Amino acid sequence: MIRARTALPALVLSVLFCGACAFDPSSLPLPGAGVSGPTYHIRIEFSDVLNLPARAKVVANGAQIGVATNIALAQRDNGADHVVVDAEIGRDVELPAATTAALRQNTLLGDIHIALTTPPDGFARLLRDGDTIPVGQTRPSVRIEDTLAGIATFVQGGAVDQLQDLVTELNGVLPEDPARTAHIFQVLGEDVADLSVHLDQADQLLNGLTKDSEVMNRQRDTLAELLTDSAVDQVSAAVAAIVNVIGVLGGMAPVAHALTWLAPVTQSADSALGAIFPLIFTNRPLDLQAPSNLNALVAVIRDKLIPWVEHGPKVTVRRVNVVPAQGPPVPADDQVEQIVRVMRMIGVVR
Incomplete structure (x- = not known):
């Protein structure tokens, strides 16, 4: 009898212990964490769901429309692993097949939830019970750890000191008078505004540069020959010769000044x-x-x-007598x- 009384509490404790091990507190519905009424089931595939809590909220356009019921690891046909999240969505909510999903959190230390984004013109085909949002339409969350690590790298990497040096150099370049500084930035603003008005000309410039680069690419062999050692020597020699010719012309300057008096003489001779x-x-x-x-x-x-x-002279003319002709008069012609x-x-x- 004593043994039976001793074994009964042990059996009860064992049952309670095993039941406690099999019990999942996250499976208990919390007030305000679920959706009321009938629901339909969808699956959402993610490449990473780090820190996604159990029974996470499913939000669309700022309102909760469902809850995540299960998170499981799956494998695609190409062998890559991905995470499948089972979610229950309220039956009165219509989601298009082109809906995208992302992991978001409202605050820095808040819980992560699943945010659904519906396209404005994609309601021709809707998600039904058992449909899946593929991994190509989902985005993983930005890890807080990565963000903090990036901030730490920025702060400890000397970027703040470099920014301070940059501000110091900028203050040294700008004039001390604030009015002149304001005028400089006003001119820069006008230049930017003028550039925004003439964006078509900027596009033409960029298109011209693109065409020039294409021409240079087609003449790549010729440019390669020009950039060889012998071609560089020839170009350097030609540039040196041009410089020497310019020097000779510069040396003729005193002679040209000495011959300035010839200018009016030459003009008179030309006339x-x-x-x-x-x-x-x-x-x-x-x-x-x-x-x-x-x-x-x-x-x-x-x-x-x-x-x-x-x-x-052979003939000396002393006198000339005009005797009328005896014949008829000579015609005038x-x-x-x-x-x-x-x-x-x-x-x-x-």
């Missing part, structure tokens, strides 16, 4: 030659058969003056022809 050349030469100065003042002058000197000086013939003989006309 004189402009008046003499048309008088001496015609529009064909190299054609010796063409009539010109120079040819007439040469003919008079060669055919008239030189023979007269060499041989002297014949008289003009005889006069022209005589003038042509003496070289007056040709």
Whole structure:
């Protein structure tokens, strides 16, 4: 009898202990943590659900529409692991098949929940009971640990000191007068505003640079030859020669200053030659058969003056008597022809 009384409490304690080990407190519904009324089941795939609590809220457009009921690890066909979250959604909530899911938290230390985002024009096909939001439509949460580690790296890595040095250098560059500093930033603001107005021209500039880069890419072999050692030496020698030529031109500067008095003389000579050349030469100065003042002058000197000086006069005219002709009078045309013939003989006309 004593043994039975002793075994009974031990059995009760064992049952309670085993029941306590199998009991999951998170399975108990908490007030305000679930949804009332009928629900339908969906699955949400995540690549990572670190720190997602049990029975996490499912929120859409700022309102709770469901609750996560189970979190399990699964494996895709390609062998990669992912996490599947089972969720119960209120039956009166319609979610399109293109809904995206992300892990969010309202505060820095708050619990993580599942936030659903519905597209504005994707309600042609809705999620039904048993459907899945694939991993391609989900985003993992930003880990607080990673954020704090990034902040620690920023603070301890010397970035604050570098920022302080940058501010000091900027204060040294800017003028001491605040009005001038304000004017500088005003000009910069106007430049930015003007650039925003002429974005089409900026696009044309960028397109031109893109086309230039494409042309250079097509001429890559030629540019490679120009950048060889021998080509670089040739270009350097050519640049040195150009510099020497510029130096020679610079050395001629004193000579040019000494000859400045020739400028008005040259201008006067140019005017004189402009008046003499048309008088001496015609529009064909190299054609010796063409009539010109120079040819007439040469003919008079060669055919008239030189023979007269060499041989002297042959006939001395003392008196000229005009006797009327005995025959009929000479027509006027014949008289003009005889006069022209005589003038042509003496070289007056040709």
